[in-house]
Amino acid sequence: MKLEDIEAFCNVVDQGSITKAADIMYVTQGAVSKRIKTLEEELGVQLIIRRSGMRKVELTAYGEEFLVLARQWQALSNEFHGISASSGIHEITIGSVDMLNCFSFSDLYNQILREEKDIRLYMHTMHSREIYAAMEAQRLDLGMVNRLLPSKRLKITRLFTEEMYIVIYPCGKQGETIDPDDLDPGKEIYSRWSDEFEIWHDQLWPGKRYRMHAGTSSMVPYYLTEPGQWSICPASAVSGMMSRFHFESLKLSVKVPERTFYLLEHRSPRESRTETIERFKKIMYAYLKEHKPQL
Structure with missing residues (x-):
């Protein structure tokens, strides 16, 4: 079997x-x-x-x-x-959406690798629904998602909320506010950040006129390759992209639905991982307090 x-x-x-x-x-x-x-x-x-x-x-x-x-x-x-083959090593398995692993928390994970020598991270990039299922089956110790779904087995806590920005291939307008009518829908690299975001987006640019639908946030910067191509992304993703690529950031003149992330914990966690889970959470919350995602 x-x-x-x-x-x-x-x-x-x-x-x-x-x-x-x-x-x-x-x-x-x-x-x-x-x-x-x-x-x-x-x-x-x-x-x-x-x-x-x-x-x-x-x-x-x-x-x-x-x-x-x-x-x-x-x-x-x-x-x-959960039983580590190496004495003194504390393991933790985390499932997270792409944006947190690639942008928001990449510095956090590097900090743990540098400073917490006895913690071994098992990191998985997954979609929110997949993370919920894996957490309920206790294949993960912690989950970080961008959607709220009902679950009797999991404790769900808001991690942080951040603003959304336009990231655009250089066009000489850095730091300015831009009107939706000044953006070419045919040059958008679109990511569906949430149900609320999709409804808001379709009201401004109906008809799915975007050039490409990117399934993960880490894909976006590799397809912003021509003048005027743009995407709407959370602040931490935009900051990460601008540190590695020559992009510009703009604020929309209209309010954009903010992006919220949530922490998932099992209500009956594995005893062998409880101490490491609490230790990771303490490090993570200290990091968030000091590094609030922003541009």
């Missing part, structure tokens, strides 16, 4: 459908169905009720019984991984 098959089963239960489980696992629906079928064949029982028109997955009595064991199996696997 493979752990990935058990995790697929738990994800289907957590997400309520094979389709949603496949989305957060970044595999096909067929791959998830195959893993569930493999489990059922190995156990010799049916775990999931299959009926046309069902909107949400329902478990059989065997499925309910197996779910308890599957959760225990996941927790035990995590405990094994």
Whole structure:
């Protein structure tokens, strides 16, 4: 019996459908169905009720019984991984959205690498929904996301909020405010920062006229290569881009929805990681107090 098959089963239960489980696992629906079928064949029982028109997955009595064991199996696997092979090394596994890993917290992680010699970081760049699922399954010790989603197993705390700016290929207007009408929608490298941001953006520039949709913030600077090309990004991302690339920053003349990030913690964290989690949080909050994201 493979752990990935058990995790697929738990994800289907957590997400309520094979389709949603496949989305957060970044595999096909067929791959998830195959893993569930493999489990059922190995156990010799049916775990999931299959009926046309069902909107949400329902478990059989065997499925309910197996779910308890599957959760225990996941927790035990995590405990094994939590035992460090090197004496005196404290490990922590963190899942974060791309922007925090590449821009906002890159200096924080470098600080830990320099000053906290006994902490070993396991860093993963993931989408918010994927982080929620991994945190609930305790495959991560901490998660940092940009979306609020309901979860009974997780404690969710606001980390920080920052303003949004225009980052633009040099056009001689650095430090000025720019009107939306002065930006060419056909030269935008667009990132969907949140549901609220998307609604706001589509009201100003309807019709999805942007030149490119960038799936991650770290992609943006590599496609701002011609005069007038622009993107809307959080302050810390713009600051990071300007330190490495020859871009300019501008403020929009209209209010832009701010960007908020959240910390995810499991309500019953693994005992072997509790001390390291609290230590990391203390370092992180001290860093945020001293380095509030801004231009």
